[in-house]
Amino acid sequence: MVVNKIxxxxxxxxxxxxxxxxxxxxxxxxxxxxxxxxxxxxxxxxKDSYVKNYxxxxxxxxxxxxxxxxxxxxxxxxxxxxxxxxDKTYSFFxxxxxxxxxxxxxxxxxxxxxxxxxxxxxxxxxxxxYNEIIINxxxxxxxxxxxxxxxxxxxxxxxxxxKNKEFTVVGIVDSPLYxxxxxxxxxxxxxPKYLDSIFYVSLDTVPSIITDKLPKTDIYxxxxxxxxxxxxxxxxxxxxxxxxxxxxFPNDCLVLTLNENTGYAxxxxxxxxxxxxxxxxxxxxxxxxxxxxxxxxxxxISDERQMIACYYSxxxxxxxxxxxxxxxxxSSTILGAIGGYFLGLKLVPVVFYKSxxxxxxxxxxxxxYISPMGIIMGILMIxxxxxxxxxxxxxxxxxxxxxxxxxxxxxxxxxxxxxxxxxIWKRLSFSIKxxxxxxxxxxxxxxxxxxxxxxxxxxxxxxxxxxDAANNMVxxxxxxxxxxxxxxxxxxxxxxxxxxxxxxxxxxxxMNIDERVREIAVLKVLGYRDNESAMYACRExxxxxxxxxxxxxxxxxxxxxxxxxxxxxxxxxxIKWYSYVLSYVIVVSSSVISSLxxxxxxxxxxFNISLKSVE
Numbered sequence: 001m002v003v004n005k006i007x008x009x010x011x012x013x014x015x016x017x018x019x020x021x022x023x024x025x026x027x028x029x030x031x032x033x034x035x036x037x038x039x040x041x042x043x044x045x046x047k048d049s050y051v052k053n054y055x056x057x058x059x060x061x062x063x064x065x066x067x068x069x070x071x072x073x074x075x076x077x078x079x080x081x082x083x084x085x086x087d088k089t090y091s092f093f094x095x096x097x098x099x100x101x102x103x104x105x106x107x108x109x110x111x112x113x114x115x116x117x118x119x120x121x122x123x124x125x126x127x128x129x130y131n132e133i134i135i136n137x138x139x140x141x142x143x144x145x146x147x148x149x150x151x152x153x154x155x156x157x158x159x160x161x162x163k164n165k166e167f168t169v170v171g172i173v174d175s176p177l178y179x180x181x182x183x184x185x186x187x188x189x190x191x192p193k194y195l196d197s198i199f200y201v202s203l204d205t206v207p208s209i210i211t212d213k214l215p216k217t218d219i220y221x222x223x224x225x226x227x228x229x230x231x232x233x234x235x236x237x238x239x240x241x242x243x244x245x246x247x248x249f250p251n252d253c254l255v256l257t258l259n260e261n262t263g264y265a266x267x268x269x270x271x272x273x274x275x276x277x278x279x280x281x282x283x284x285x286x287x288x289x290x291x292x293x294x295x296x297x298x299x300x301i302s303d304e305r306q307m308i309a310c311y312y313s314x315x316x317x318x319x320x321x322x323x324x325x326x327x328x329x330x331s332s333t334i335l336g337a338i339g340g341y342f343l344g345l346k347l348v349p350v351v352f353y354k355s356x357x358x359x360x361x362x363x364x365x366x367x368x369y370i371s372p373m374g375i376i377m378g379i380l381m382i383x384x385x386x387x388x389x390x391x392x393x394x395x396x397x398x399x400x401x402x403x404x405x406x407x408x409x410x411x412x413x414x415x416x417x418x419x420x421x422x423x424i425w426k427r428l429s430f431s432i433k434x435x436x437x438x439x440x441x442x443x444x445x446x447x448x449x450x451x452x453x454x455x456x457x458x459x460x461x462x463x464x465x466x467x468d469a470a471n472n473m474v475x476x477x478x479x480x481x482x483x484x485x486x487x488x489x490x491x492x493x494x495x496x497x498x499x500x501x502x503x504x505x506x507x508x509x510x511m512n513i514d515e516r517v518r519e520i521a522v523l524k525v526l527g528y529r530d531n532e533s534a535m536y537a538c539r540e541x542x543x544x545x546x547x548x549x550x551x552x553x554x555x556x557x558x559x560x561x562x563x564x565x566x567x568x569x570x571x572x573x574x575i576k577w578y579s580y581v582l583s584y585v586i587v588v589s590s591s592v593i594s595s596l597x598x599x600x601x602x603x604x605x606x607f608n609i610s611l612k613s614v615e
Contacts (some may be wrong), residue, residue, distance in 0.1 A: 010307065011324050014300075015331075021296050022332050022508040026259035029336025030343060032289040033378050033499050035493075036282035037344030043275040045366035046356055050179070050267050051229045052363040056256070057087070057176040058115050058556050061238050063247060064544070065187070065254040071215025075126020076249070078218055083244060087224040089114045092203075093214040099153055103186040103194040106153070108214055110203040116220040117177050119200055123147060124171030127202040130210075134171040136198040138263075138361065145169050147198060173200065178287040179361040180263035202430040221245070233439045234541070235259065267360055273567045274489075280563060281493065282377050284462075285500065288455035290384045295448055297329045297385070297614045298392045299511045308393075309401040322393050326386060333385040337378035345371055348492065355488035416440045435539045447540070449508050456501035457552030457587050458559050463494030463580035465560045469570035482564050501587050509541050513601060520605050535603045538595040547593040549584050556583070 017024050046090075053059075063081070066072050077091050091107045111119070111126055122137055124147045135145050145151070149169045175198075178184060183194035203211070223241055227233035238257040245255050258264045301308070311321050353365050417427050418436055425433070439446060467490035513520070516537060523533050557572065564570050 011327050014304065014309075014328055018300060018328070021300065021507065022441075022512055024295060024503055024510070025296050025329070025332040026336040026339070026476075028292050028500065029333050029381055030169075030340035030367045031496055031503070032103050032285040033337045033340030033374055034344035034348060036377035037341045037355070037371035037374025037495055038348035038492075039274070039278040039281055039344075040377075041345060041349060041351060041366075041371040043271050043278055046352070046362070047230055047267075047367040050356075050360055051361050053176045053361050054229050054264070055178045056577045057117060059176045059258070060116050061223045061226060061258065061430050062221040062242050062261075063256045064219040064221065064245065064249070064258065066125040066215070066217050066252060067254060068252045069215070071217050072219060073216075074513065077216065077219065078204050079248060079433070080221060083248060085224050085241060085244075086118060087222045088113050088220075088428070089222075091218065092220075095217070096195070098152070098188070099151075103188065103193050103562045104153075105186070105195050105198045107198070108206060108211075109200060110204050111200065112202075112204065114223060117175055119173035119175045122174050124169075126171055127205055128170075130164070130201075131167055132170045132202075133167040133203070134200045134202075135169050136171050136175055136178050137172050137199070138174070138181055147172065147388065148585070149299075165200075166380050174361065177261060178263060179265055179505075181359050182262055182266055184262050184556045207214070211397060224478060229258070230264075230271070243545065258456070263360065273569065276491070276566055277563075278373055280566075281459075281462075282373055282475075284455065284459055284559075285496075286377055286381060287468035288380065288459070288504065289454060290388075290499060291448055291452045291455065292507055293329065293333065293381075294386055294388045295445075295511065296507060297325070297388050298597065299515070300328065300394050301325060301396050303514065305396060305399075306405055308591045309405045312397070313401040318393075318397055322390055325393055326389050329385045330382060330390045331393065333382050339382055341374045341378055344374055351492060352488060384516075406585060413470075425586050429540070431536055435536075435543060439540050439543060446544065449544050450551070452504045453501075453545050453548035453587060454552035454555055455503055456497060456590070457549050457583055458556040459500060460494055460555070460586050461556040461579065461583040462560050462563065463492075463497055464583055465564075465575045466490035466493065466569075468546060468576050468579055469574040470565070472570060472574040474596065498586055498590070501590040502593055505541065505545060505590045506597060509538055509594045509598050510601070511535050512541060513598060517605055520602060530603045533605075534595065534599050537602055538591075538598065542588075542591045543597070545588055549587045553580060553586070 022227065064072070070325060071093070072091060073496060077089065079517055081089055090109075092110075092114075094106045096103065100103075119134070119136065121134075124134070127134060127175075133151065147169050151167045151169065153165060153167070183196075184198070186193040186249075188193050206214075209388070223237065226237050238259070240254045242257050246253075249255070259268070308321055350365065353362065356362050416436060428436075467487055470487040470490060520533050523536060528536065560575070561572055
């Protein structure tokens, strides 16, 4: 009973005495899971928000465009209605024309009868007379027409009594076929041209002298049976449907599915790229996180080897000993995973939403209740924490209680490679020589620290790489929207990578100081000032960070090259030279920041500790 009471108290005491490590573990796990849950939520929840543009309207699954000047005949239209799986059709006239120096598209449709892709009024009112016109909101980036503006169309269709017809903009509408700020390609011959504006003329206001001249150039067609938009099933169904129409109209007709619609195609392809990123980035964060959890857990067990021996000698079972340290590692991991999950789910999507909404017509911030990737990565981190703790403890429990009661002997010093280069070694100060020997004495810590720093460099450089690639595409029409969203993503990744880097190096430096309290106390007895003691304690980690960050750059280049190839987004030439420098400087600066944060801890070390004997 006494043992059980002491056992319970020591769990709380361990968490209290190692609270900084406990808190750092929570924060690192939280950052990793926040990225995982946020990115894991984006592909499906933001898709659901965007797809409402098509589900809330009756959107055409296929658009038929006649390529000859005569348009579709009545027989052609009836023929379309008889094709298998056709639900509804609507035929009308549209034209793309060069009006002075602007490319403009004009639809002549019945705004009160048409059901398919019927434009919805956003501002103003619908036309009441032939001299009134409405404009699509998303396709007016360059013209910037407003309600009340006058427009003259210089085309024979609008030339009544040899006079150019002047129209007044009376309303602004929204259409599912134009759901992105990206410019729509004009249907004109020659090099690609992009529309400046899209207008709608209400057919019921058009005089018969005009309507008699209008052929049926377009047909909207919907399917009876179809799967949800932006799914592989819908792609197959709409393609097969389009193919069946092409068989009936082999000549003088373009048959376009939603995959040829600019907004739909761009969002669909972008969403696929985000899906890939949603897997890659969480894995990178979790690998770095797993290394730190391993370092924290193994160092804790090493620090409390004498306590473990006491439990064992007093009759404590292996299971109860493992349970204590599992409580430390798993509870901090669970707290971090839960906090990070909801942070990513609630806060980060708000940031991403602004980027999406600046390019696409979104239907409000999506209400996502789960993030599969966040849950998977959270469970994975808990499994990693359990596995690390159990394996480390089983290795520790192989020793007898008597041997564990003794302080672990430091590893014997050995000559390092640099010592054989006497022309360099003899010129180094004592402090530098001591640091170099200590670095290579504990090879496991050296390797794990190096891997953690390399992981941080990879994350930061990927963020800068995406940012540079996005900026490189700002003036490219087909990637302008993708660039805007990638820019936001890269900013989030850089910030999270920076915070992760600071936390990782802080955790490593803090554990390094805990391990060498007596050594630092001896230095103070010998006359070292606080700043000199701090420099001595942190110099090794700083050296490792300098070299590891340098090694991390080529590794990061390989990783980001693989990501670019997978995403088909850009290539390495898009990354600016200063992004490599910034990535290196940021990670190295993390070491300096961590050292400054740990200075008060070093200052509090009492030199009287050096007088205590090793138990």
